[in-house]
Amino acid sequence: MIGAVTYIDLDRRFHVYKFDLIHKFGCPKNVCSRLNYVRTMIERLFPQSDSARPGSLSSADARIRVPKRAIPSYRISANSPH
Structure with a gap:
């Protein structure tokens, strides 16, 4: 996994x-909003399925799933980029 996002x-x-710096320092509100949107779209496009077959589209989510903890809630600190 890359561990970063480009806005x-x-x-x-x-x-x-x-992602590790977003977790540590937070991120601008607009970036957080877009990250939440992307996570929602990925979850809709690749719903989790227990019956996924290897090579099927439903098994793709295992490779690209974005853990919810990777996108922290919005917060700003003195060190966060604006």
């Missing part, structure tokens, strides 16, 4: 946020 803002500037 591209409306001005097409990109920022890379490492």
Whole structure:
């Protein structure tokens, strides 16, 4: 797993946020909102199934599942990027 996410803002500037630093320092509200959206879409596209066969689309979630603890709740500290 890469352990980071790239956020591209409306001005097409990109920022890379490492998950361990997001967990430690928090992240901007807009980034947190987009991460939650992505997690929701992945969960909808790849619902967990106990009867998944190897190679089927439903087994893909095991490879790309985003753990809920990887996306912390929004918080800002003096050290978080803005």
